[in-house]
Amino acid sequence: MKSLFSIIKSDYLQRTRSYDFLVTLCVTLAIAYTFVPEPNANYSTIRIGNYIGNYNSAWFGYVTAIMTSIFLSLVGFYLINSSIKTDIETKVGQIVAATSISNFKYLFSKVLSNFLVLVTIVSVVFAMSIVLFFLYNDGANFELLQFIKPYLLITIPAMFCIAVLAVIFEMFIGKYSVLQNVVFFFLFLSLMVFSPKNENQFSLDIFGSKIVMHHLEKTVKEITNSDKKQNLTIGYTVGGVEKSKEFEFNGINFSTSFILSRFLWILLGILCIGIISPLFHRFNTKERLSIKKHKVQIEAPSVLKEIQVLNLPIAKKNYSLFPLLKTELLLLFRKGKKWLWILNIIGMVLLAFLPLKTAHQIVLPVLWFLQISRLSDLVIKEMINKVHYFAFSSYKPIRRLLFSQVLSGIILLLLLALPLLIRFVITFQLLEVLSIILGSVFIVLLATSLGILSKRKKLFEVLFFMIAYANINRIAFLDYFGGFSPELLYVLKLSSLIVFLILSVFLTRNYQLKSN
Amino acid sequence: MKLEIQNISKRYSKNKYGLKDFSLTIEKGILGLLGPNGAGKSTLLKMIATVSKPSNGLLILNKNNIVKDTNYMRKQLGFLPQDFGVYPNLNAYEFLEYMAAMKGIGGSNLKPRITQLLEGLNLIDVAKKPIGTYSGGMKQRVGIAQALLNNPKIIIFDEPTVGLDPEERVRFRNLISDLANDCIVILSSHIVSDIDSIADQVAILKNGSLITNGNPEEIIQQVQNKVFEIVITKEELSSFKNTQIVVSITRKQGKFNVRFISESPMKNTIQQQANLEDAYLYLTKIN
Numbered sequence: 001m002k003s004l005f006s007i008i009k010s011d012y013l014q015r016t017r018s019y020d021f022l023v024t025l026c027v028t029l030a031i032a033y034t035f036v037p038e039p040n041a042n043y044s045t046i047r048i049g050n051y052i053g054n055y056n057s058a059w060f061g062y063v064t065a066i067m068t069s070i071f072l073s074l075v076g077f078y079l080i081n082s083s084i085k086t087d088i089e090t091k092v093g094q095i096v097a098a099t100s101i102s103n104f105k106y107l108f109s110k111v112l113s114n115f116l117v118l119v120t121i122v123s124v125v126f127a128m129s130i131v132l133f134f135l136y137n138d139g140a141n142f143e144l145l146q147f148i149k150p151y152l153l154i155t156i157p158a159m160f161c162i163a164v165l166a167v168i169f170e171m172f173i174g175k176y177s178v179l180q181n182v183v184f185f186f187l188f189l190s191l192m193v194f195s196p197k198n199e200n201q202f203s204l205d206i207f208g209s210k211i212v213m214h215h216l217e218k219t220v221k222e223i224t225n226s227d228k229k230q231n232l233t234i235g236y237t238v239g240g241v242e243k244s245k246e247f248e249f250n251g252i253n254f255s256t257s258f259i260l261s262r263f264l265w266i267l268l269g270i271l272c273i274g275i276i277s278p279l280f281h282r283f284n285t286k287e288r289l290s291i292k293k294h295k296v297q298i299e300a301p302s303v304l305k306e307i308q309v310l311n312l313p314i315a316k317k318n319y320s321l322f323p324l325l326k327t328e329l330l331l332l333f334r335k336g337k338k339w340l341w342i343l344n345i346i347g348m349v350l351l352a353f354l355p356l357k358t359a360h361q362i363v364l365p366v367l368w369f370l371q372i373s374r375l376s377d378l379v380i381k382e383m384i385n386k387v388h389y390f391a392f393s394s395y396k397p398i399r400r401l402l403f404s405q406v407l408s409g410i411i412l413l414l415l416l417a418l419p420l421l422i423r424f425v426i427t428f429q430l431l432e433v434l435s436i437i438l439g440s441v442f443i444v445l446l447a448t449s450l451g452i453l454s455k456r457k458k459l460f461e462v463l464f465f466m467i468a469y470a471n472i473n474r475i476a477f478l479d480y481f482g483g484f485s486p487e488l489l490y491v492l493k494l495s496s497l498i499v500f501l502i503l504s505v506f507l508t509r510n511y512q513l514k515s516n
Numbered sequence: 517m518k519l520e521i522q523n524i525s526k527r528y529s530k531n532k533y534g535l536k537d538f539s540l541t542i543e544k545g546i547l548g549l550l551g552p553n554g555a556g557k558s559t560l561l562k563m564i565a566t567v568s569k570p571s572n573g574l575l576i577l578n579k580n581n582i583v584k585d586t587n588y589m590r591k592q593l594g595f596l597p598q599d600f601g602v603y604p605n606l607n608a609y610e611f612l613e614y615m616a617a618m619k620g621i622g623g624s625n626l627k628p629r630i631t632q633l634l635e636g637l638n639l640i641d642v643a644k645k646p647i648g649t650y651s652g653g654m655k656q657r658v659g660i661a662q663a664l665l666n667n668p669k670i671i672i673f674d675e676p677t678v679g680l681d682p683e684e685r686v687r688f689r690n691l692i693s694d695l696a697n698d699c700i701v702i703l704s705s706h707i708v709s710d711i712d713s714i715a716d717q718v719a720i721l722k723n724g725s726l727i728t729n730g731n732p733e734e735i736i737q738q739v740q741n742k743v744f745e746i747v748i749t750k751e752e753l754s755s756f757k758n759t760q761i762v763v764s765i766t767r768k769q770g771k772f773n774v775r776f777i778s779e780s781p782m783k784n785t786i787q788q789q790a791n792l793e794d795a796y797l798y799l800t801k802i803n
Binding site: 324395401 | 562565566567569587590591593595597599600601602603604605606610613614615616617618619620621622623624625626628629632633635636637662664665666667687691694695697698
């Protein structure tokens with residue numbers, strides 16, 4: 001038991017002491033700040049028809065708890081789904097494999113450290129919800145239990161299930177990060193779509209949010225004396241706030257079966273880990289890989305020729321960007337599994353033949369999202385591959401190398417969007433063309449700035465994932481490619497954002513180079 | 517060609533220095549840097565290579581301050597870091613072309629230069645295969661090739677012989693000797709024998725400070741007449757190690773032949789010819 005605790009502790013400390021965890025916490029804090037809108041804000045996060053709850057303890061507690069449960073279930077998975085991969089990359093795994101630790105103990109320790117990482121983030125949101133209550137409430141009493149109860153019975157068990165899922169996914173499809181992301185994305189969507197038919201079925205809801213939504217709807221129905229199904233919206237809805245009415249929500253008395261179901265979900269998670277643990281590869285991955293791919297380490301033949309350095313032809317100065325751009329594009333195209341290019345080609349075909357609106361609003365953001373692993377390390381791959389000493393001591397590293405990296409990312413995205421661009425050009429929809437070009441620049445610059453800032457891939461991956469999720473759910477606020485609102489104002493807004501990103505990229509990389 | 521290192525320091529926190537008030541002048545030839553782990557060798561090399569900035573002090577190359585004008589150094593630099601990587605999806609040709617583009621060189625001579633470097637470094641037969649499939653020694657040779665791409669005038673090799681087999685090490689030493697006729701070569705290593713046979717100048721570092729600097733003969737002179745050998749038993753060995761600076765121990769018919777450094781001879785000891793390794797161990801122990 002003591003050894004398990006030590007493993008969890010060191011794993012947890014290793015992950016939370018990183019710079020990107022700090023950035024993640026700051027971003028979470030900023031997002032949590034928006035969970036309950038400021039009283040005069042022009043958006044809502046949870047609305048039942050025309051109704052929004054009074055700003056009392058229960059509303060703050062339950063709204064932030066279910067928003068966290070949903071938001072962190074989606075985003076949290078991407079934060080924690082590389083704990084085993086890290087052990088492979090750092091080669092700690094090989095040391096672990098040579099110890100007496102059992103597969104179950106190792107995997108369970110990973111689940112618990114994943115869980116602790118998520119709980120740390122939940123704690124920050126929890127504290128923020130109390131701060132928001134004191135900032136926005138209008139004379140309502142502070143009731144701590146209304147905050148604790150939903151977090152304990154909804155958010156925390158959901159986080160445990162996500163921690164388990166992350167380990168299961170890593171174990172079976174850890175090598176295929178894009179597949180991992182896509183499969184989880186669809187699993188998440190299907191879990192969100194699940195709609196319980198009666199009280200007992202609320203126990204089956206892994207996120208625990210459905211029971212709260214049901215009670216909110218029920219309360220509003222009672223007020224309005226209507227049998228009509230209320231239109232409940234979760235997520236950021238801009239506008240219409242001034243028309244909404246308020247209702248009193250006083251929390252939920254959870255049934256014993258629901259409370260019990262939360263513990264059963266946790267037990268089921270542990271059981272799943274127990275069942276799959278005999279199948280764990282125990283870091284014998286390279287051997288399997290080499291057998292599969294015949295990718296054997298080669299040795300150069302030992303016919304030795306003496307090198308005459310002083311007689312070598314001397315290369316001339318050439319500051320052209322083309323060779324850099326060529327290799328950057330080559331690196332982008334060769335990255336990832338080859339079969340993923342089949343998906344890209346299918347996406348391009350869909351862009352060419354589906355109705356313009358569907359192609360622009362659905363296919364394009366999904367197709368660009370599939371490039372997530374290419375974009376996330378666009379400017380940090382030199383750090384990941386330890387080529388940064390060469391890159392940072394190269395001739396004019398910002399003006400030449402960084403510029404060609406950004407340019408290659410934009411070229412890739414525009415190349416994928418080419419069928420759609422051609423169609424818009426043919427139909428003279430030039431604002432749409434401009435929107436797509438700006439969208440590609442924006443997303444590449446976002447990847448660049450977040451990569452330089454956090455020195456990791458994760459932050460951009462998580463944010464891009466959220467943006468893609470919002471795009472599929474047609475949330476216009478995060479439409480960066482002009483799919484929903486290609487107006488001149490939109491173009492101006494996006495352009496100013498791009499200017500801001502260019503400045504931040506230049507300044508942060510410059511600082512990074514100077515502060516080494 | 518003259519590189520002046522003037523009172524440079526690298527401070528990480530209030531009382532933690534990677535390098536402290538370090539000064540040295542380097543002219544054409546080979547400078548060997550020796551020092552235990554954490555002595556500040558890599559820190560110094562990274563600052564000279566303009567990858568890292570000194571907290572204080574100046575680095576002057578041919579009267580140009582390279583702390584400010586980094587590109588002056590970068591145009592004529594060849595740098596092989598200690599812990600470098602490669603892009604596994606590129607082959608050696610592509611990787612070297614990429615490195616050349618980073619350094620701002622090209623033209624019609626680039627391809628033959630890359631080919632000849634790959635030939636000379638015994639990589640030509642595998643040049644079209646992804647570097648991800650190379651062994652450690654082959655990756656190290658790709659690193660050496662990239663350092664020589666731009667006909668550099670200053671070449672920095674940080675632990676260059678790691679991963680090379682004995683034959684390759686000999687070839688590498690010959691290569692460095694050739695290069696030194698025309699430029700400044702700075703070479704750091706843990707392996708004293710890699711340095712003593714080729715270095716024109718040796719600098720020994722410890723805890724971020726320069727202990728000594730000079731040509732190998734001058735440094736060896738500091739332990740001349742202080743190196744001895746003695747044959748002792750296993751029982752005597754542990755107390756002997758605690759009282760003397762032991763350079764090496766070899767087993768000999770159940771007893772131990774111990775090479776050590778002492779100010780004066782002891783009973784049953786035989787005086788030995790001093791070498792750079794003796795001097796290095798002596799100087800890093802007493803300082």
